[in-house]
Amino acid sequence: MKLVTHYALPALAITFLLSSCGDPGTPNPNQAAPIRAAHVNPYEPGTYAHFKAQKGYPRNYGVWKNEAVLARTNASNSSIRIDLSDQRGYLMNGSELAMDYPVATGTSSHPTPTGNYRIVEKIASGKSSSTYGKIYNASGGLVKSDADSRKDKVPEGGKYVGAPMPYWMRLTWDGIGMHKGNVPRYPASHGCIRTYYKVVSTVYGKTRVGTRVSIVR
Template identity: 45%
Template sequence: MWFKSNIQGTPRIVIDLSDQMAYFYKGGRLAGMSPVSTGKPGHRTPTGNFRISQKKYSHRSNLYGHYISPRGYVMRSNVDVRRHRKPAGSRFRGASMDYMMRINGPVTMHAGHVPGYPASHGCIRIPWHMAKIFYAHAKVGTKVSVVP
């Protein structure tokens, strides 16, 4: 939900892991909020204070995705290239991470499926329509706080 597109001021994002919510502030005033899906057990989203270090409209994961046959069919889905061997003749296609904003090494905020509980490999998934808005209003250097 985006409340105020005309608010001026420095943007800041707060990710609340317990609520599975993202809050977007401008000039200290709440401008919008959205449900998110953060890291599942074993892949927890790190807490702390970060800054957006990179933005990329269309991005693909280099760790998670699918193995694709030479004919273009998915041979194996939901792979982790560090754990799952690539079948002979296949190629890797990384999971889509559109509206990607990098906040901490491999951890990003990006558009994706938000089932209502922690389900990611550590990233912060946000629904497509809200990812587009957050992406448009945040810039490289925007502060991001991830709180328990």
């Protein structure tokens, strides 16, 4: 017959085993909260690497400029790249980056098309959308703030007012372009590329009809 030996464990050891197997035990009210490491940017301030390593990039409102490159960038040597995933625009001089800035592009229901384009029209002021805007009644009251002129009816005596699009830079003849507008840090437009108000005049001034614009995802 096989002999089986039993060993008795002290009560303290049993308590330890129970508390170490999934039982968190009683919280210690005097125990300090765990210390989280602060965000440390390892790159030299002022460099593009430092800018991109900032907390929240690319979905923040930061603008980076290479002042030397930007100074020699003009309508004859510039190009623009739009990144739909990062919601950023890049003003380029050849292969050199002149400026990195926030944009807001089309939503999933009104996507901004990818591809290679050229600016085909520029209008600094007075441009408004013929498709999207607001509808007012005869008394001037707002009926619809996000109206589509192709679908929404204007009440008798009322009017449709197209959304303003200053610094308009048209890319397609079916309504896609770059312009000044509200730039939340997510896709929000009907397909256009809304450009941050702090840089849109610079982008407009550094481009011309014929400037290349690439849109990537």
